[in-house]
Amino acid sequence: xxxxxxxxxxxxxxxxxxxxxxxxxxxxxxxxxxxxxxxxxxxxxxxxxxxxxxxxxxxxxxxxxxxxxxxxxxxxxxxxxxxxxxxxxxxxxxxxxxxxxxxxxxxxxxxxxxxxxxxxxxxxxxxxxxxxxxxxxxxxxxxxxxxxxxxxxxxxxxxxxxxxxxxxxxxxxxxxxxxxxxxxxxxxxxxxxxxxxxxxxxxxxxxxxxxxxxxxxxxxxxxxxxxxxxxxxxxxxxxxxxxxxxxxxxxxxxxxxxxxxxxxxxxxxx
Amino acid sequence: xxxxxxxxxxxxxxxxxxxxxxxxxxxxxxxxxxxxxxxxxxxxxxxxxxxxxxxxxxxxxxxxxxxxxxxxxxxxxxxxxxxxxxxxxxxxxxxxxxxxxxxxxxxxxxxxxxxxxxxxxxxxxxxxxxxxxxxxxxxxxxxxxxxxxxxxxxxxxxxxxxxxxxxxxxxxxxxxxxxxxxxxxxxxxxxxxxxxxxxxxxxxxxxxxxxxxxxxxxxxxxxxxxxxxxxxxxxxxxxxxxxxxxxxxxxxxxxxxxxxxxxxxxxxxxxxxxxxxxxxxxxxxxxxxxxxxxxxxxxxxxxxxxxxxxxxxxxxxxxxxxxxxxxxxxxxxxxxxxxxxxxxxxxxxxxxxxx
Numbered sequence: 001x002x003x004x005x006x007x008x009x010x011x012x013x014x015x016x017x018x019x020x021x022x023x024x025x026x027x028x029x030x031x032x033x034x035x036x037x038x039x040x041x042x043x044x045x046x047x048x049x050x051x052x053x054x055x056x057x058x059x060x061x062x063x064x065x066x067x068x069x070x071x072x073x074x075x076x077x078x079x080x081x082x083x084x085x086x087x088x089x090x091x092x093x094x095x096x097x098x099x100x101x102x103x104x105x106x107x108x109x110x111x112x113x114x115x116x117x118x119x120x121x122x123x124x125x126x127x128x129x130x131x132x133x134x135x136x137x138x139x140x141x142x143x144x145x146x147x148x149x150x151x152x153x154x155x156x157x158x159x160x161x162x163x164x165x166x167x168x169x170x171x172x173x174x175x176x177x178x179x180x181x182x183x184x185x186x187x188x189x190x191x192x193x194x195x196x197x198x199x200x201x202x203x204x205x206x207x208x209x210x211x212x213x214x215x216x217x218x219x220x221x222x223x224x225x226x227x228x229x230x231x232x233x234x235x236x237x238x239x240x241x242x243x244x245x246x247x248x249x250x251x252x253x254x255x256x257x258x259x260x261x262x263x264x265x266x267x268x269x270x
Numbered sequence: 271x272x273x274x275x276x277x278x279x280x281x282x283x284x285x286x287x288x289x290x291x292x293x294x295x296x297x298x299x300x301x302x303x304x305x306x307x308x309x310x311x312x313x314x315x316x317x318x319x320x321x322x323x324x325x326x327x328x329x330x331x332x333x334x335x336x337x338x339x340x341x342x343x344x345x346x347x348x349x350x351x352x353x354x355x356x357x358x359x360x361x362x363x364x365x366x367x368x369x370x371x372x373x374x375x376x377x378x379x380x381x382x383x384x385x386x387x388x389x390x391x392x393x394x395x396x397x398x399x400x401x402x403x404x405x406x407x408x409x410x411x412x413x414x415x416x417x418x419x420x421x422x423x424x425x426x427x428x429x430x431x432x433x434x435x436x437x438x439x440x441x442x443x444x445x446x447x448x449x450x451x452x453x454x455x456x457x458x459x460x461x462x463x464x465x466x467x468x469x470x471x472x473x474x475x476x477x478x479x480x481x482x483x484x485x486x487x488x489x490x491x492x493x494x495x496x497x498x499x500x501x502x503x504x505x506x507x508x509x510x511x512x513x514x515x516x517x518x519x520x521x522x523x524x525x526x527x528x529x530x531x532x533x534x535x536x537x538x539x540x541x542x543x544x545x546x547x548x549x550x551x552x553x554x555x556x557x558x559x560x561x562x563x564x565x566x567x568x569x570x571x572x573x574x575x576x577x578x579x580x581x582x583x584x585x586x587x588x589x590x591x592x593x594x595x596x597x598x599x600x601x602x603x604x605x606x607x608x609x610x611x612x613x614x615x616x617x618x619x620x621x622x623x624x625x
Contacts, residue, residue: 053473054342057483066479066481071472071473072472072473073470073481073482073483074338075368075484077334080331080337083331083332083335084338084341086324087294087296087338087340088341090322090324091294091342091346092342095471095472096472112330
């Protein structure tokens with residue numbers, strides 16, 4: 001059979017969304033950034049909102065996100081993406097605005113902007129990639145680095161007494177009145193990708209309905225920073241990251257649904 | 271004649287922002303400029319013109335909200351005082367790099383550090399030499415009256431958009447807090463009517479995507495971008511503005527801006543009562559600095575006193591302008607203390623006439 005017999009419209013099972021450019025991704029093979037980019041761009045394409053969407057790129061591995069997403073984008077200073085997004089959304093309330101941030105950007109240097117943007121209930125979407133490490137600068141300890149986890153600045157493992165605790169910022173913002181939808185997802189399997197896409201769609205629909213801030217954490221790997229193969233990194237993520245950062249919705253339509261958060265608030269769920 | 275009001279300098283800034291058709295103000299309280307945000311809120315600027323007014327959680331957030339709104343082509347501003355402006359420097363550098371127009375107001379107080387809440391002019395270096403990291407310049411206007419606090423808001427927006435560059439109004443606690451009569455200009459529409467080819471308001475099918483960034487990982491391209499910026503800063507020199515006061519027959523000269531220029535006007539008159547012919551050159555733009563008019567004037571005078579509420583910052587530009595052809599000395603009280611006309615005259619007699 002000739003290859004020309006296979007390449008036919010009726011045989012098409014997957015097509016890259018035109019909202020992803022054909023530039024070669026700068027991410028390491030096996031990294032979750034590329035998949036997450038695709039999911040966001042597919043949702044924007046399906047909703048037909050490219051002409052009304054502005055994305056904010058952070059400092060970190062995804063600093064060049066604007067090379068891959070075919071939408072208008074603004075690159076923000078380290079940690080300041082939620083403030084930049086606020087400036088755009090407040091002056092263009094009818095537009096769709098989202099920030100795309102890593103754990104160092106969102107949960108360390110930008111903690112203040114994150115908390116206050118969420119608490120004001122800016123009607124934007126925040127996509128938060130948590131891989132427990134500073135990828136771009138070469139694998140240093142992040143605010144989300146697990147206890148005992150090795151990084152180039154915690155070479156013998158994260159010692160809580162010395163380096164403090166990992167920060168569950170998503171649980172934190174779920175408790176703020178300004179957030180509408182807060183969820184934690186992953187992109188390491190087809191099923192996980194489908195769930196993440198559903199969450200991204202809900203987040204943009206919330207923005208369309210002006211319901212408040214939607215916050216999606218994507219637990220991802222950093223096989224280069226973790227010094228593992230992509231397959232081993234995903235396995236390690238499932239075994240170590242997911243128990244501490246459990247996947248699932250925490251808040252939907254302004255109501256906390258996470259049992260862990262409800263029990264913290266003294267609400268009996270059983 | 272336009273509407274006359276007795277206003278504080280800070281209130282004049284806020285009223286002028288509304289009337290200049292400013293789209294958004296993002297700020298954080300700090301003495302001695304908090305009246306700007308207070309006035310915008312009490313005047314319900316958001317109802318008068320639909321302008322966005324938001325109190326941010328920090329100066330960092332405020333300047334980055336400005337960055338965001340400016341990237342979409344809006345006429346947007348912030349104001350603060352010295353320690354707050356230091357915090358904003360990162361964002362200002364990003365905006366200079368990304369060539370975003372905006373207005374920043376600095377109502378200067380004494381430093382360094384938390385310093386004092388009293389007036390100072392010790393932020394001259396920070397304002398005119400860049401301020402944050404990298405090679406860049408801001409358009410810097412120095413008002414010497416409440417009237418100019420109002421007028422320069424409109425002028426600064428026009429210049430910022432003309433050059434796609436942040437503009438800074440360098441005021442101080444005297445001008446910000448004192449009340450004077452001000453003639454307000456007519457309300458301008460908020461309609462944005464400039465070249466929108468670069469703004470990030472959503473990629474439409476008829477154009478390529480727009481990107482606002484100050485990043486260029488290729489050093490050769492980054493150097494090219496820097497060349498482009500430097501050419502722009504050269505072109506900005508056409509905007510030089512200054513005022514001559516009793517200069518025609520002057521045999522000595524004072525150079526001062528902002529509130530020090532007001533004080534020097536009195537010192538000039540006191541000197542002339544003694545029969546000493548002194549003039550005053552008041553730079554209105556600090557970047558670009560009026561170097562050529564100063565060089566011209568230096569040819570007719572025997573000495574120049576640079577007066578500034580600092581340990582001596584502007585004097586460096588004065589000396590560069592006159593090429594060491596005439597004696598130049600600095601005088602100023604600083605750290606929050608305001609010099610009197612008599613103190614200026616005394617320093618002038620000792621350092622320039624008698625020195």
